[in-house]
Structures are given as C-alpha cells and as structure tokens.
Amino acid sequence: MSKKCAKCEKTVYPTEELKCLDKFWHKACFKCEVCNMTLNMKNYKGYNKIPYCNVHYPTTSFTAVADTPENQRIKQNTKVQSNVQYHSEFEKQKGAYTQVADTPDMLRHQQNTKNISLIEYHRNFEESKSQFTCVTDTPVMKTQLTNTKNVSLIEYHKDFEKSKSKYTQVADSPEIQKYLQNTKNISLIQYQKDFTDSKGSCYQVPDTVEMLTHRRNTENVSRIKYHADFEKMKGKKLTVVDDPETMRIKQNTAIQSQVEYHKVKDQLNEMEIRRPDREARDELEFEVGFVEDVPTRRVGSISDYDPMNNQFGSISRYSGGDPEPPRGYQAPPPQSYQPPPQQSYQPPPPQPAMPPPSEGMVCKALYDYTSADVDEVSFQEDDLIIQCQPIDEGWMEGTVKRTGQRGMLPSNYVEPVN
Structure with missing residues (x-):
C-alpha cells in the first residue's frame, strides 16, 4: 500500500x-x-x-469568572483539611528525630564556625578591654547586682552538684604509682595467658579487593625477583659443607663402586689361588689314607661320581693300614693345572668434547649505557649481548660478551642480530 x-x-x-x-x-x-x-x-x-x-x-x-459560594466553600474546606493534615503529621513527628553521621564537610564546617566564633569573641574582647564608663549605682542597679549575685550563687551550687563525683588530675603519689605498676604487671600476665590460650588459633576474614591486589602484586614481584636471581646464578655452583650423613653416603657409594668393580677380578684371583691347594689335598688323601679332620664321604654321593667311567665309587677308610680302593674304582689320570690367561685392562675410550653452549638470542648495542642499579649491566656501543631474554615492555636481561657480566638492560638501546 x-x-x-x-x-x-x-x-x-x-x-x-x-x-x-x-x-x-x-x-x-x-x-x-x-x-x-x-x-x-x-x-x-x-x-x-x-x-x-x-x-x-x-x-x-483562560476566562476569569467570579467564585461562586460553592467554590469558596470547597476552597475553604480544602485549606482546613490541609492544615489539619499538616498539624497531625507535625504532632506525630514532634520529639522524634533521625540521627545521621557527620560527613567530613559538616565536621569541617562546624570546626570553621567554632574558630570564627572564637576569633570574633576575642576580637571584641580585645577591642572593649580597658574601655569602660563609671556611673553611679542607682537603687535599681544595686538591686539588680544583688539579684545577679544570688543567682550566681544558685548557679554555682547547681554546677557543683552536677560536677560532684568528677575528679581533678593531680600528681601521682608513690602509692598510686606502685598500684599502677602492679595493675600493669597483672595486665601483662593476663595478656600472656590469653595469648598462650589463643596460640595456634586463627580467625578467617574475607579478602578485600585491596588485599587481593596486594597479594597478586607481591606474587608478581616475587616471581620477577626469583627469575632475576635464577638468571644470575645460572651456570654457577654452590659449595656446601658435607655433613656426617652426606660423607657416610659418599663413603658407602665409593665402597660399593669399588666392590662392584673389583668383585669379579678378586673372585677369580681367589679361586685360582685356592684351586692347586684343593687338588693337592685330594691327592694326599688318596695316597696317605684316613685324615681325621676330613669327614668320611658317603658312598653314592655326588662327590664320588667318576665322570670318566660314568660310575660311582667309595673310599674305604680303616683305623690302620693302607686304604683299600673301592670295588670297580679306577684312579683318574693325573691332570696338570693350567691357570686361565689374564685379561689385560683396557682403558675406556675418551669421551667426545662437549659442544660449546649456545649463545641464544644475540643483540648489538646501539648506544653506550651505564647501569643505574645493582641488577643492571653496563655496555658500550657495538657490544654484543648474548642469551637475551625479554622480561617486560622496555626491558630485557642478557650477558655482555665482552665483560661476561649479566643483568638488566633497556631493550631500546639494542637491536637483535640473529
């Protein structure tokens, strides 16, 4: 449409x-x-x-018209009702008030008003000082002075009754000082007792916005300080005193390492040393006969097995005479002992050299800079800054290759090279 x-x-x-x-x-x-x-x-x-x-x-x-009696009556009734309602509310509110806290502006205004009043009073007092007019006391004035005096006495007694039970500060006597000291000692004892009772208990309060902001700032500052100290100590080592426990662990580790290294070699050497003695003793037993220190072997034991003839034999021992060889036993042919060849020690191959550490991010200095704080570093124009690490906007951390010093430096004084 x-x-x-x-x-x-x-x-x-x-x-x-x-x-x-x-x-x-x-x-x-x-x-x-x-x-x-x-x-x-x-x-x-x-x-x-x-x-x-x-x-x-x-x-x-609009057209003006004369008020009729009816309009005048309505107007009068409205006015009366308004007055009645106002007085009703006024009577209800009489004697009642609402307390409000004094704002800083109201307190300042009250103090200024008080100061102005005192200044005006003293100024009028100074102006009227030493200025007076002597006149003859009339009977009316005398009567007035007498009445004023009487009223003053009445006012004095009334003020006295009001100020009764109040005190005036006087110098402390020795007894009062002793009493105050005792009270202080008792208070300290009570405080220590309450402190001991409440030790270990805590009161949780909600974290305010300011407290959370302060905690976050403290955490950020702590992290920045930690990383700054970490970068300063990077590549360095700390020497600490060995306590008895650490020395004992080191000693045990060294002993275990030596035992593990020499274990096989020592065992082989011991076996090679003991082997000829055992063979000579066995041959001596067969030739001489019974030896009291050597127990009699049981027939059929694995030690009597002859691997050459694949049969068992036994050695009969008598209290006297030559030993009788067991039935079916044939003495094995004599064997000559040949020690195993000794293995020469071969040193481990040399380890390859470690590659040089990386220089990381490298920057070149555009201007000279002198450090303004203990955690900053100074450099000259055209110096190379290695291992640069940006920290925040406008600052970075790096090592001056010429001097080997590491610290904070402004990032707008350098330009990256790699």
Whole structure:
C-alpha cells in the first residue's frame, strides 16, 4: 500500500518522505497551516496534528469568572483539611528525630564556625578591654547586682552538684604509682595467658579487593625477583659443607663402586689361588689314607661320581693300614693345572668434547649505557649481548660478551642480530 501525503494526498516516495504528527508528508508540503512557511523537524509546532510556525501557533486563553459560594466553600474546606493534615503529621513527628553521621564537610564546617566564633569573641574582647564608663549605682542597679549575685550563687551550687563525683588530675603519689605498676604487671600476665590460650588459633576474614591486589602484586614481584636471581646464578655452583650423613653416603657409594668393580677380578684371583691347594689335598688323601679332620664321604654321593667311567665309587677308610680302593674304582689320570690367561685392562675410550653452549638470542648495542642499579649491566656501543631474554615492555636481561657480566638492560638501546 502506497503512502499518501497529508497535504496534497499524493504518493510519498522514500526519498522525499517526512513522517511527523502520525502522518506522512512531502518535504515541500510540510508547511504552516496559516502562512504556508516551509517547516522542518526543528522549527515546527503541532496542534491537533496540524503543523504551525512559532508565530501562528494557537495559544490557549483562560476566562476569569467570579467564585461562586460553592467554590469558596470547597476552597475553604480544602485549606482546613490541609492544615489539619499538616498539624497531625507535625504532632506525630514532634520529639522524634533521625540521627545521621557527620560527613567530613559538616565536621569541617562546624570546626570553621567554632574558630570564627572564637576569633570574633576575642576580637571584641580585645577591642572593649580597658574601655569602660563609671556611673553611679542607682537603687535599681544595686538591686539588680544583688539579684545577679544570688543567682550566681544558685548557679554555682547547681554546677557543683552536677560536677560532684568528677575528679581533678593531680600528681601521682608513690602509692598510686606502685598500684599502677602492679595493675600493669597483672595486665601483662593476663595478656600472656590469653595469648598462650589463643596460640595456634586463627580467625578467617574475607579478602578485600585491596588485599587481593596486594597479594597478586607481591606474587608478581616475587616471581620477577626469583627469575632475576635464577638468571644470575645460572651456570654457577654452590659449595656446601658435607655433613656426617652426606660423607657416610659418599663413603658407602665409593665402597660399593669399588666392590662392584673389583668383585669379579678378586673372585677369580681367589679361586685360582685356592684351586692347586684343593687338588693337592685330594691327592694326599688318596695316597696317605684316613685324615681325621676330613669327614668320611658317603658312598653314592655326588662327590664320588667318576665322570670318566660314568660310575660311582667309595673310599674305604680303616683305623690302620693302607686304604683299600673301592670295588670297580679306577684312579683318574693325573691332570696338570693350567691357570686361565689374564685379561689385560683396557682403558675406556675418551669421551667426545662437549659442544660449546649456545649463545641464544644475540643483540648489538646501539648506544653506550651505564647501569643505574645493582641488577643492571653496563655496555658500550657495538657490544654484543648474548642469551637475551625479554622480561617486560622496555626491558630485557642478557650477558655482555665482552665483560661476561649479566643483568638488566633497556631493550631500546639494542637491536637483535640473529
């Protein structure tokens, strides 16, 4: 459905559309109803959904009429009801007040008012000092002075009654000082007792925004300090005193290492040393006969097995005479002992040399810089800075290759090379 202009009732296209007063208008048709002045959205005034200019905008006028008795009566009743309601609320609120906290501005204003009052009083007092006029006391003045005196006495006694039970500060006597000291000692004893009772107990309070911010800042500073110290100590070693436990562990490790290394060699040497003695003793037993220290072997034991003839034999021992060889036993042919060849010790092959440490990120100094703090490093122009590590915006950490010193340096004084 096409939109119609409210003035010329023709179709309104979007390029010339003007929507105002719940109607659609051509921009050229949006004129004052009286003088046909072209209006816009800033200078028009609407009345009954018809546009007017500021001059011809219709105004509303009122007609004054005489108050009828009925209107006067209603007005009077309204006034009376308003007064009654006001006094009712006033009586309810009488004697009641609301306490509010003194703001800093109110406290400052009160202090300034007090100071101004004291200044004004003292100024008037200084101005009127030594200025007086002597006049004769009239009977009325005498009566007034007497009454004032009497009133002053009454006021004095009233103030005295009010200030009764109050005290005036005087110098502490030795007894009072001793009593105060005893009270202090008792208080300290009680405090120590309460502290001992409450030791180990804690009170949890919620973390405020300031506390969380402070904790986060402390953690960040601690991490930065830790990394700075870590970078300074990188590549260095610390020598500590060996305690008895560490020395004992080192000694045990060395002994175990020596035992493990010489274990096989010592065992072989011991076996080679003992082997000829055992063979000579066995031959001596067969030739001489019974030996009391050597127990008699049981027939059929594995030690009597002859592997050459694949049969068992036994050695008969008598209390006297030559030993009788067992039945079916044939003496084995004599064997000559040949020690195994000794293995010469071969040293381990040399280890290859470790490659040089990497220089990491390398930067070149553009200007001279002198350190302003203990954790900073100085350098000259064209110096090479190796193992550079950015820390934050504007600062990095590196080692001056010329001097070998490591520390903080401004990142805008150098440029990366690799």
